[in-house]
Structure formats: C-alpha cells, structure tokens
Amino acid sequence: MNSDQMVNAFDASRAGDLSPSVRDLIARRERALGGAYRLFYASPVHFVRGEGVYLYDPDGRAYLDAYNNVPSVGHSHPRVTGAVTRQLQALNTHTRYLTDGVVDYAERLLATHSMTKAAAGAAHAMFTCTGSEANDLALRIARHHTGGTGVIVTANAYHGVTAAVAEVSPSLGIPLGPHVRTVPAPPRADDVAAAIADLAGQGIRLAAFLADSLFSSDGVLPGAAELRQVRDLVRAAGGLYIADEVQSGFGRTGSHLWGYQRHGLDPDIVTMGKPMGNGMPIAGIVARHEVLEDFGRTARYFNTFGGNPVCVAAATAVLDVLESEDLPANAAATGAYLKAEITGLRADSLAEVRGAGLYLGVDVIDPATGKPSGDRAAAIVNGMRDRRVLISATGPLGHTLKIRPLLPSQRRPAPVGPVRGAQATRLTRPGAGMLG
Numbered sequence: 001m002n003s004d005q006m007v008n009a010f011d012a013s014r015a016g017d018l019s020p021s022v023r024d025l026i027a028r029r030e031r032a033l034g035g036a037y038r039l040f041y042a043s044p045v046h047f048v049r050g051e052g053v054y055l056y057d058p059d060g061r062a063y064l065d066a067y068n069n070v071p072s073v074g075h076s077h078p079r080v081t082g083a084v085t086r087q088l089q090a091l092n093t094h095t096r097y098l099t100d101g102v103v104d105y106a107e108r109l110l111a112t113h114s115m116t117k118a119a120a121g122a123a124h125a126m127f128t129c130t131g132s133e134a135n136d137l138a139l140r141i142a143r144h145h146t147g148g149t150g151v152i153v154t155a156n157a158y159h160g161v162t163a164a165v166a167e168v169s170p171s172l173g174i175p176l177g178p179h180v181r182t183v184p185a186p187p188r189a190d191d192v193a194a195a196i197a198d199l200a201g202q203g204i205r206l207a208a209f210l211a212d213s214l215f216s217s218d219g220v221l222p223g224a225a226e227l228r229q230v231r232d233l234v235r236a237a238g239g240l241y242i243a244d245e246v247q248s249g250f251g252r253t254g255s256h257l258w259g260y261q262r263h264g265l266d267p268d269i270v271t272m273g274k275p276m277g278n279g280m281p282i283a284g285i286v287a288r289h290e291v292l293e294d295f296g297r298t299a300r301y302f303n304t305f306g307g308n309p310v311c312v313a314a315a316t317a318v319l320d321v322l323e324s325e326d327l328p329a330n331a332a333a334t335g336a337y338l339k340a341e342i343t344g345l346r347a348d349s350l351a352e353v354r355g356a357g358l359y360l361g362v363d364v365i366d367p368a369t370g371k372p373s374g375d376r377a378a379a380i381v382n383g384m385r386d387r388r389v390l391i392s393a394t395g396p397l398g399h400t401l402k403i404r405p406l407l408p409s410q411r412r413p414a415p416v417g418p419v420r421g422a423q424a425t426r427l428t429r430p431g432a433g434m435l436g
C-alpha cells in the first residue's frame with residue numbers, strides 16, 4: 001500500500017454521492033487542513049456528541065462505536081468528565097512543580113506492571129502526550145542505554161508519527177531507516193536471530209526490538225508463542241524489549257491489563273497511550289530502573305503538557321472506572337461472546353476470526369478464489385457503517401476486519417441515550433436486526 005493510501009479511506013473523487021451539508025464540510029476541511037489527513041468510509045460520518053458506547057450524528061442518530069480505542073471506558077464517561085472539570089477549575093500546571101496527582105498516578109500505574117513487582121523503585125514512569133512520543137522516548141532511552149542504534153519491528157507495524165518512529169513503522173509505506181529490520185508477525189525466534197545477525201553484519205548494534213503486543217496493524221494476531229524466546233535473544237544481543245501497549249493496554253485484551261502479560265514476559269520498557277486518558281492527551285512509558293538510570297542522570301526531560309494535572313486527573317479516573325466497573329472482565333466476557341457469534345455466522349466471505357478481549361480481527365476472503373479480499377472487507381466495513389455500526393479494516397492487504405468495541409459493551413446493545421436536537425424524531429438501535 002502506498003503512503004497516500006489508507007485502509008478504509010474516503011475517496012474524495014466520490015464526494016458527489018454525499019449530502020450537500022457533508023460535502024460542504026468536507027470541502028471546507030480540505031481547504032483548511034493540511035492534505036495528509038484522511039477520512040474514514042466511502043460516506044464519511046459527522047458526529048456532534050458521544051455517550052457511552054454510542055456516537056450521535058447531527059440528526060440525533062446513534063452509531064454503535066465498535067472501533068475507537070481511545071474513549072475506551074465510554075464516550076463522555078461522567079467520572080472522567082467530572083474529574084477533568086474539577087481539576088481544570090482547580091489547577092493546571094506541569095511537571096516542574098510539585099503536585100500530588102502525577103505522583104499518585106505514577107505509583108498506581110507502576111503497581112499494575114509486572115516488571116515492578118520486585119520492589120518499589122524497580123521501574124519508573126515518564127509521561128508524554130501521545131503514543132508516538134512515548135515510542136520516540138523509548139527508542140531514545142534504548143539507544144542511550146545500549147549504545148546501539150538497530151531496531152527490529154514487525155513487517156506491517158505502526159508505531160507513530162515522529163521522524164524517529166515513522167522510520168520504524170513499515171505500514172506507513174515510507175522508506176525505513178537504514179538501521180531498521182523487519183520480521184514477519186507474529187515474530188519467530190529464528191527470524192529475529194537472522195535480523196540481529198544482519199544488523200551485526202552491517203556493523204549496527206541492536207538497540208531494541210519494538211512490538212505491539214497484539215500486532216494490530218499486522219492483522220490482529222493474538223497468538224505469539226515465541227515472544228519470550230525473542231525477548232531472550234534480544235537481551236543476549238545487548239538490546240531491549242519494548243512492548244508497545246498503545247493498542248493492547250488498559251484491559252483491552254480482557255484477560256490481562258497489559259498485552260505483554262498475555263505472553264508471559266516482562267519487557268524492559270512499556271509504552272502506553274490511546275485509552276490512557278479516555279481522550280485527554282496523556283501517554284507515557286514505564287521502564288526498568290537499570291534501563292533509565294543513566295538516561296535520567298544525563299538527559300533532561302521536560303514535556304510541557306505531558307503528565308499535566310488535568311490529563312493525570314483523566315488518567316486516574318480511567319483506572320478508577322476500569323476497576324470499579326470491572327471492565328477487563330467485561331471485555332473478556334463480551335469479547336468471547338462476540339467472537340463466538342461472528343464465528344457462528346459461517347458467511348462464505350468470512351475466514352478466520354481471532355482476537356483477545358474486545359479486539360477482534362476477521363479475515364475476509366473472496367469465496368470464489370479463497371484469497372484475501374480487501375475489496376470485500378471494505379464493502380463489509382461500509383455496509384456496517386450504513387447500518388450505523390463503526391468498524392474498520394487492517395492488515396497488509398486491508399482484508400482483516402478490525403472490530404474494537406468499547407470496554408463497557410454488552411451482549412445486548414445498551415439503550416441509546418436521550419436524543420438531543422430538534423431534528424431527531426425516530427430512534428432505532430444501530431445495526432438493529434443485523435446479527436440475528
């Protein structure tokens with residue numbers, strides 16, 4: 001796929017089919033925003049409000065959100081909006097002043113990570129605003145600690161937008177850095193050993209192996225039997241294992257709070273983002289003490305907005321909600337149900353259904369040939385959108401449906417929220433009558 005293409009991107013040459021108001025907003029957007037933005041769907045959706053597992057268009061129609069991995073505890077969750085509002089009214093500064101919230105939150109976050117079990121001080125947290133910045137910082141720390149520059153990633157990985165992480169993100173379709181090697185996903189020990197040897201052959205020392213614990217952009221691959229061996233090989237070569245938990249973190253996979261815990265390994269650095277603040281820009285890393293020690297002494301780190309009190313309030317509320325509403329357990333139960341229901345559809349064009357918790361990948365094939373079909377996947381994604389259920393597609397061929405309902409999602413759709421807006425007259429559940 002070229003860098004200008006994106007799975008499930010809107011094709012502007014087909015804008016003629018859209019309603020005048022949507023067409024007008026798209027035209028204004030194209031004039032005002034930089035050209036690199038892409039909209040989703042053949043017929044883009046316009047939202048004015050979100051509540052629980054639903055998003056609402058200007059006519060008050062509800063769409064079931066089975067895609068977004070940011071408002072993970074629910075759109076406009078009252079505990080998050082309440083915490084943010086109170087903190088914004090009280091104080092918003094930065095990490096160069098003493099405040100309680102960031103310390104309380106860091107202690108609580110650290111306690112959830114396996115590599116911190118040994119003792120307090122065994123690992124530390126650092127905060128950023130985005131997942132890209134978290135991966136960028138993790139790579140800087142890895143290079144500082146190891147003295148190497150080489151990075152190994154999976155073949156269709158995505159790790160973010162900064163210059164340093166874009167060149168370790170093959171899914172962007174832009175040239176990779178000369179110090180970057182890719183391995184097929186899920187990673188196998190032999191392939192990683194070969195990549196390490198190849199780097200060494202070019203005189204490049206390994207700094208890190210960086211992997212999304214759910215291999216989302218590689219097509220959602222929950223099984224990765226050799227990851228621990230990979231971690232051991234990477235360490236033996238002097239590199240660090242960085243677990244990118246931007247997609248798989250905060251209970252998304254159901255059985256564990258963190259994706260790496262599903263694979264039974266302790267990384268050297270964990271990067272987090274997306275659902276961390278339920279929409280407020282907070283992301284960050286947790287790293288083992290030894291890995292951070294020298295970087296902490298010699299580098300100076302200040303990220304103006306990273307870990308500010310308002311975003312920390314949001315992140316704290318997210319942990320509160322995850323715990324009090326038992327959302328990882330709900331993700332496990334609803335995810336298992338959804339997986340079984342989709343598997344039970346036995347539609348000709350659906351092949352393997354896989355995933356963990358509320359993150360599912362469904363391969364779409366052309367029944368005539370049995371081959372992966374990105375076009376059919378796109379047709380399903382757009383058909384679901386027309387039925388007001390939001391999903392998308394992923395993977396190197398764009399043929400894997402990416403289904404990622406919000407963590408409070410139930411077997412039966414929750415009642416849709418009260419309709420606001422004069423034009424809203426009739427309200428039906430999104431996708432009603434679609435699955436059964």
Ligand code: PMP
Nearest residue numbers: 130131132158159160212246273
């Ligand atoms: N890592 C992974 C695995 C991601 O999926 C993403 C975002 N899609 C990022 C990093 C980058 O996060 P952000 O967009 O917050 O910079």
